Amino acid sequence: MKIHSIRSLILLFLPSVCFAQSSSELGILPTININKKLQSDWSGNFKTESRQSLIKDDFRYDYLLTDLSITAAKKIGINSSIAAGYLLSLDKKGLRNRAIQQLTLLKRYPDFILAHRFSADQTFQKDTQTEWRFRYRISAEFPLSGQSVDPKEFFLKFSSEYLNSLQGKEYDLEIRSAGFIGYVITPKNKLELGLDYRIDSFIAKNPRNRFWIGMNFYQSI
Amino acid sequence: MKRFVILFLAISLAINVFSQQKFESEVRIQRMEVPDIAVNLVDSMLPGTKIRWYKEAGYSKSSFEAKTKYNAKKVSIEFSEQGIFEDMEIGIKPKEIPVNSLKRISELLADTHGRFSIEKVQVQYSGDPHAVLNHFLHEKTGKDIVKKFELVISTKMDGSYVLFEYLFDENGTFLGKSVIVLKMTDNIEY
Numbered sequence: 001m002k003i004h005s006i007r008s009l010i011l012l013f014l015p016s017v018c019f020a021q022s023s024s025e026l027g028i029l030p031t032i033n034i035n036k037k038l039q040s041d042w043s044g045n046f047k048t049e050s051r052q053s054l055i056k057d058d059f060r061y062d063y064l065l066t067d068l069s070i071t072a073a074k075k076i077g078i079n080s081s082i083a084a085g086y087l088l089s090l091d092k093k094g095l096r097n098r099a100i101q102q103l104t105l106l107k108r109y110p111d112f113i114l115a116h117r118f119s120a121d122q123t124f125q126k127d128t129q130t131e132w133r134f135r136y137r138i139s140a141e142f143p144l145s146g147q148s149v150d151p152k153e154f155f156l157k158f159s160s161e162y163l164n165s166l167q168g169k170e171y172d173l174e175i176r177s178a179g180f181i182g183y184v185i186t187p188k189n190k191l192e193l194g195l196d197y198r199i200d201s202f203i204a205k206n207p208r209n210r211f212w213i214g215m216n217f218y219q220s221i
Numbered sequence: 222m223k224r225f226v227i228l229f230l231a232i233s234l235a236i237n238v239f240s241q242q243k244f245e246s247e248v249r250i251q252r253m254e255v256p257d258i259a260v261n262l263v264d265s266m267l268p269g270t271k272i273r274w275y276k277e278a279g280y281s282k283s284s285f286e287a288k289t290k291y292n293a294k295k296v297s298i299e300f301s302e303q304g305i306f307e308d309m310e311i312g313i314k315p316k317e318i319p320v321n322s323l324k325r326i327s328e329l330l331a332d333t334h335g336r337f338s339i340e341k342v343q344v345q346y347s348g349d350p351h352a353v354l355n356h357f358l359h360e361k362t363g364k365d366i367v368k369k370f371e372l373v374i375s376t377k378m379d380g381s382y383v384l385f386e387y388l389f390d391e392n393g394t395f396l397g398k399s400v401i402v403l404k405m406t407d408n409i410e411y
Contacts, residue, residue: 033407033411035407035411039381041380041381041382045407045411047411073410075381077375077382078340078375078382078383078384081410104410106406106409106410110295113406115406115410139409140409141406141408141409145248146246146248147247147249147288148246148247148404149404150248150404151246153246153248159409182408184405188405189405190405190407216408218405218411220405220407
């Protein structure tokens with residue numbers, strides 16, 4: 001049953017890939033995510049992510065950007081929460097500011113947990129039109145032993161995200177699919193390693209394929 | 222002396238709070254790792270059914286659990302570490318609880334929590350394993366069966382959402398409750 005579920009979800013999360021006349025890039029994407037539980041179901045989240053390119057046509061290391069974000073979330077049900085946050089992105093061109101709003105719905109099944117994340121963000125940058133994005137992400141976490149993910153156990157995580165972007169009159173759709181293997185170190189922290197694939201620009205231009213080796217660390221305090 | 226009493230009370234309170242929390246971790250195991258007595262009983266109860274075996278560890282004890290689906294219902298059979306039958310749990314809908322029992326349960330939950338939502342219900346059978354088997358397969362009732370209802374509810378306590386596991390007897394009389402410790406899900410939320 002579990003293998004069947006995993007197989008079905010991989011197929012669901014795997015978007016159709018078009019490589020014709022496309023550009024490809026491979027890099028690393030380490031992330032640190034710290035979550036602090038507060039009173040009355042409030043929580044604060046701090047996330048930092050650094051994007052570094054390793055291969056683009058040929059092998060060439062290139063530091064791309066660092067994102068720093070802070071989010072305040074409030075549970076609105078046992079399995080649902082709303083959040084608002086701010087992200088600061090630092091790259092070679094300078095600073096970008098982003099406002100984030102999101103709604104997350106969790107569904108706990110006997111063998112896995114499914115999360116739906118609906119979010120919107122607005123990116124502001126000097127001398128550039130505001131970019132509006134509307135995103136939907138579906139993620140699932142499967143324990144590799146037992147029926148729930150417990151300390152000292154491995155798990156699999158799959159996610160697929162659809163990002164609609166509007167900047168001026170220009171619309172683009174980006175699709176992200178990721179697969180991670182994770183390990184629960186203690187009840188309060190998790191480590192993940194996997195591949196995050198992103199494709200965009202395929203509507204109006206030649207598709208851009210990006211593969212990121214993701215290394216995620218989550219700490220709850 | 223006063224400090225000692227305060228310290229003793231604080232430790233007692235901490236132990237008490239700890240004991241009222243429900244935290245279980247289970248690991249999938251092979252049937253060969255389960256005591257024969259438990260395997261034989263499950264095989265006689267559910268012949269030809271695909272069974273998944275787990276070893277479950279809680280705060281105070283560990284046990285073996287057989288899980289399967291039978292007649293489209295989730296069934297789990299729990300055994301002690303020595304393979305002694307403890308109980309059989311079957312997933313049901315709230316409306317399958319007898320009307321009078323459900324009324325008593327709902328009244329108690331409403332009095333205690335105000336607003337609440339039923340997340341999961343299981344009927345639990347314990348007692349003589351052969352009587353439970355007869356009841357399960359042939360719906361024969363017997364004196365040797367103890368029937369209970371286990372309900373998981375979500376509600377708000379001190380401004381925060383919590384999950385409780387309640388246990389009631391077949392008449393809807395309260396037997397016990399514990400808080401369910403939710404596991405970290407930050408990695409699929411952010």
